[in-house]
Amino acid sequence: MNMKTIESVDFQGKKVLVRCDFNVPLNKDRQITDDTRIRECLPTINKLLKDGAAVILMSHLGRPAGTGFEEEFSLAPVADYLKKTLSCPVHFHQDAFTEETVKAAQELRPGEVLLLENLRFIKGETKGDETFASYLAKLGDAYVNDAFGAAHRAHSSTAVIAKFFPNDKYFGYLMANEITNLEKLLHGAEHPFTAVIGGAKVSSKIDVLKNLADKVDSLIIGGGMAYTFIKAMGGSIGDSLVEDDKLATACEIVEDFKRKNVKLYLPSDTLCADKFDNDANRKVMPTHAISSGWMGMDIGPDTIKEFSEVINASKSVLWNGPLGVFEMENFSEGTLQIGRCIGQVTERGGYTAVGGGDSVAAANKLGLAKSLSYVSTGGGAMLEYLEGKTLPGVAAIAE
Ligand code: AMP
Numbered sequence: 001m002n003m004k005t006i007e008s009v010d011f012q013g014k015k016v017l018v019r020c021d022f023n024v025p026l027n028k029d030r031q032i033t034d035d036t037r038i039r040e041c042l043p044t045i046n047k048l049l050k051d052g053a054a055v056i057l058m059s060h061l062g063r064p065a066g067t068g069f070e071e072e073f074s075l076a077p078v079a080d081y082l083k084k085t086l087s088c089p090v091h092f093h094q095d096a097f098t099e100e101t102v103k104a105a106q107e108l109r110p111g112e113v114l115l116l117e118n119l120r121f122i123k124g125e126t127k128g129d130e131t132f133a134s135y136l137a138k139l140g141d142a143y144v145n146d147a148f149g150a151a152h153r154a155h156s157s158t159a160v161i162a163k164f165f166p167n168d169k170y171f172g173y174l175m176a177n178e179i180t181n182l183e184k185l186l187h188g189a190e191h192p193f194t195a196v197i198g199g200a201k202v203s204s205k206i207d208v209l210k211n212l213a214d215k216v217d218s219l220i221i222g223g224g225m226a227y228t229f230i231k232a233m234g235g236s237i238g239d240s241l242v243e244d245d246k247l248a249t250a251c252e253i254v255e256d257f258k259r260k261n262v263k264l265y266l267p268s269d270t271l272c273a274d275k276f277d278n279d280a281n282r283k284v285m286p287t288h289a290i291s292s293g294w295m296g297m298d299i300g301p302d303t304i305k306e307f308s309e310v311i312n313a314s315k316s317v318l319w320n321g322p323l324g325v326f327e328m329e330n331f332s333e334g335t336l337q338i339g340r341c342i343g344q345v346t347e348r349g350g351y352t353a354v355g356g357g358d359s360v361a362a363a364n365k366l367g368l369a370k371s372l373s374y375v376s377t378g379g380g381a382m383l384e385y386l387e388g389k390t391l392p393g394v395a396a397i398a399e
Helices: 036-051 076-085 099-107 130-137 160-164 173-187 206-212 226-232 244-259 301-312 333-347 359-365 380-386 392-398
Strands: 015-019 054-058 090-093 113-116 142-145 169-171 193-197 218-221 263-265 269-273 282-286 295-299 316-320 351-354
Touching (some): 036 173, 076 090, 076 113, 090 099, 099 113, 142 160, 142 392, 169 392, 173 351, 193 206, 193 301, 206 244, 218 301, 244 263, 269 301, 295 301, 295 333, 301 333, 316 359, 316 380, 333 351, 333 359
Parallel strands (some): 015 054, 015 142, 054 113, 090 113, 142 169, 193 218, 193 316, 316 351
Antiparallel strands (some): 269 295
């Protein structure tokens, strides 16, 4: 891939448009509850400022209707955060992308930052409207994409805009780091390579599993999606989560892995509950013989041992999806133990990666993120990359 990054370019005197992913979680008082996404963009912003560029930041936040300003989705909390964090003047422009915004961009001086309002206040943004993309493009003379979390969207600011900068479009540090790590996982991982896939549903992971069949030596399946596989193979799963319309697909996946000599590991025992509640009664049962009235909520103690042995013998591990209902303390043990075991692979010099969907939330909640080689900032974007898809935000710069 043609990796045009900001690293080797001097942006002195340039007005640089940077697409970030500032789609941060906010509480009811509109305070930022997790600033990871903003922090991860700071190296790119600081490099541009250090070069002497004027930096125009663009982002979306949530899913507004696209009919103009909505207080609930304003980027004002992000502007406050940047004002406190950056040691330079930060202007926030709440104007709805009119001539006023153009004027503010024109007046922006080197070493200063201008944050635009939520791009999704304009309907054209999510439709990939070319007129909106060209309006944004006129604000700057170089374009940097650092929004990996939105790279799977062909929106005006994430992909379409790049065509207006044929010679001045670059990946920011965050994007470059994500791509380097994902390429390493998919095309340069040391073997034995194990994928640990959990989470709620098989349906959201089918394409990831199919693409990984050619890459990994072992596949560990946990979480709610395991029960669809167990049922497809003739097991009784009680009231566990199941997707009955995916039983045939599960069988196909099992056959495909067999054909490709990939070892498949499913949980042998399961910690069950008599209701979907942290305080439910609990009982460990064989995963293929869960009594009716009980549902599988976490992997059992034998499974933790079996999965750990496979992970311990690996040089590369990809982890996507919790192994159980980790949000409930009584059912978080499996995810915690397996996460710790993956962390030990990193300590021994192996390569470990986590991302996609809820995985990073699980790794953060259980304090595991620091022990892994690579934590992706992209939920859907990481999953689509793992599916082998070309992300529009990446293609627009790499082409
Ligand atoms: P995903 O976004 O597909 O990675 O799924 C994450 C969700 O899967 C989390 O909210 C977990 O609570 C849920 N999950 C994991 N294991 C189970 C299970 N055994 N039964 C129901 N939900 C589960």
